[in-house]
Amino acid sequence: MSATLEALAQRCNALFPPPAAVEIMDYAKRGFHLDLSVDAAQVVATARLMDEEGFAIDAVTGVDWIKEGQFEVVYDYYHPLYAWRVAVGTRITRDNPQIATISTVFPGANWHERETHDFFGIRFLGHPNLEPLLLPEDADFHPLRKDFVA
Secondary structure: OOOOHHHHHHHHHHHOOOOOEEEEOOHHHHOOOEEEEOOHHHHHHHHHHHHHOOOEEEEEEEEEEHHHOEEEEEEEEEOOOOOOEEEEEEEEEOOOOEEEOOOOOOOOHHHHHHHHHHHHOOEEEOOOOOOOOOOOOOOOOOOOOOOOOO
């Protein structure tokens, strides 16, 4: 386990070379300590790293970048011993919004991924039960997409 935030950032840099980006942030200004941008193919490896480092998953959500034709999937991790917060983001195409599930590493991500699927239509490949969580079973809409019309 990394004993300092700098050591964790160095480990991330070693495991996820550019174009991945690792940046130590000012927590008071941003609300998290480490910002990590990775390729979509690296989210499971990133989850494994966070697990090895003693982090827990706090949230998984989406951001609709409609003008760029992308969704961003954001994973928020929390370290209970050091009180560190790490935000991991990755971009996927809006026309084929799918990414691997991290519920195989963090079973608690199951609910977060289902909610993100409900609201954004992002498919988490390998998810054990990607059924609607909050929307009706027959819902064919995703209300947090910027092009959603009620």
